[in-house]
Amino acid sequence: MQRADDTLSRAKDGDQTAFADLVREHQAMVFSLSHYFSRDRATAEDLAQEVFIHLYQSLGSIESPAHLKFWLRRVTSHRCIDHARKEYKKRTVSVDDAPEPVAPVEFRDSLMTEALRRIVATLPEKPRLVVTLRYQEDLDPTEIAELLEMPLNTVKSHLRRSLAILREKVTRSLGEIRV
Amino acid sequence: MNRFDDELRQALSREEPSPDFTDRVMSRVAELQKREKQGEKMGWLRRLTEFFQPPQLKWMKWAPKMKWAMAGAMAVLLVIAGFGVHHRRENERRRLAEIAEGEHAKEQVMLAMRIASAKLNVAQRKVHGTAGREVESK
Numbered sequence: 001m002q003r004a005d006d007t008l009s010r011a012k013d014g015d016q017t018a019f020a021d022l023v024r025e026h027q028a029m030v031f032s033l034s035h036y037f038s039r040d041r042a043t044a045e046d047l048a049q050e051v052f053i054h055l056y057q058s059l060g061s062i063e064s065p066a067h068l069k070f071w072l073r074r075v076t077s078h079r080c081i082d083h084a085r086k087e088y089k090k091r092t093v094s095v096d097d098a099p100e101p102v103a104p105v106e107f108r109d110s111l112m113t114e115a116l117r118r119i120v121a122t123l124p125e126k127p128r129l130v131v132t133l134r135y136q137e138d139l140d141p142t143e144i145a146e147l148l149e150m151p152l153n154t155v156k157s158h159l160r161r162s163l164a165i166l167r168e169k170v171t172r173s174l175g176e177i178r179v
Numbered sequence: 180m181n182r183f184d185d186e187l188r189q190a191l192s193r194e195e196p197s198p199d200f201t202d203r204v205m206s207r208v209a210e211l212q213k214r215e216k217q218g219e220k221m222g223w224l225r226r227l228t229e230f231f232q233p234p235q236l237k238w239m240k241w242a243p244k245m246k247w248a249m250a251g252a253m254a255v256l257l258v259i260a261g262f263g264v265h266h267r268r269e270n271e272r273r274r275l276a277e278i279a280e281g282e283h284a285k286e287q288v289m290l291a292m293r294i295a296s297a298k299l300n301v302a303q304r305k306v307h308g309t310a311g312r313e314v315e316s317k
Contacts, residue, residue, distance in 0.1 A: 016205065023201045031196040045196050045203075052204045053211065116190035135184070136191040167183060 004065040012059050019059075023052050026069070029137065030076050036132045037080040039121040047083060051076050073137065074147050077129050084125045112174060119169045126150070127158040131166075134159060 007025075010018035030051050035044035054075055055062075062068050120131055126148070133144045141159065145152040 016208065019208065020201055020205050023204050027200055027204075028193040028195050031200070032191075032193040035194060036191055041197075045200060048196060048200070049204055049207060053207055056208050056211065112186055113190040116187060120187075120191065131187070132191055135187040136193060138188075163183075166187070 008062065008065055008068060012062070019056060022055075022068070026072055027052075029069075030072055032136055033073070033076045033129075033132055034080055036117065036120060036136060037125075037128060038083065039117070043083070047076070047079050051079055070147065073133070073139075077133070077148055080129060081125055112170070115170055115173055116166065119166055119173075123162050123165065127162040130155055130158040131162045 004025075007018045007021050011022050027048065031044055031048040034047040034051075035041060038044050038047065051072065055068075055072065058071075062071060120128060123131060129148065130144055133139045133147065134141070139147070141152060141155045144150070145155045148155070
């Protein structure tokens with residue numbers, strides 16, 4: 001914690017090595033949030049880069065390592081939603097129209113993982129973000145509500161409905177597996 | 180926690196971006212710093228240029244975005260100007276026609292007066308002639 005504090009204050013003082021350390025420390029979180037949201041590595045890397053450039057320009061307003069984490073999650077979420085809105089005009093895939101992964105009846109971990117990722121990617125923007133924050137970042141609904149500036153009940157309802165959709169889709173695509 | 184939650188957690192576990200990600204971010208940061216420094220250096224020149232530039236109206240910044248609105252406004256202005264010119268010409272034509280009509284009426288009045296005057300002269304001469312003969316006979 002002391003080390004993280006030190007890195008942050010050095011970065012705020014203009015130390016580029018310290019800023020690079022901050023990027024290295026948080027890049028997996030920022031990139032993964034963007035990746036599970038966009039389902040495209042190149043887009044996710046672009047979004048993540050934008051987030052870190054924004055961080056560099058806003059370093060003065062970051063108060064602590066915990067605030068930094070919160071700030072990165074919030075900015076990444078907003079960037080993802082903005083990006084999705086821009087992309088919306090190009091193509092729209094609804095949960096029901098999305099192709100379902102073809103799978104043998106026999107259950108395999110990698111197949112399940114891939115199927116879940118694909119189905120998560122077909123959820124609408126906000127529920128997708130809520131699910132990603134819940135299961136990638138292990139945040140509870142209260143933290144997600146604060147992060148996305150959304151009522152707690154909305155977050156809970158997004159989670160409940162998304163999980164129901166995910167269960168149904170996974171069961172349909174992978175056959176009778178215990179989910 | 181059920182198995183499905185674990186599956187989701189595993190499916191959405193963090194991933195690393197490409198190995199050169201940090202380097203790419205840092206090179207963009209360096210580029211940004213360079214631009215900021217250049218901006219600072221050029222600051223005095225920009226201020227000097229701005230000082231000698233004519234004042235720009237705020238709406239001018241929006242001009243490229245509003246080209247269709249501006250074209251529309253220009254078209255409306257042209258129509259109004261055309262209508263104005265046409266109205267002015269029509270008024271002028273009507274005024275000249277009224278003057279010509281007045282002149283014509285004046286000429287007719289003059290002619291009528293000349294005829295009346297001639298008739299009066301004839302009548303006067305006749306009256307004078309009759310009166311002279313009566314005096315001579317007496």
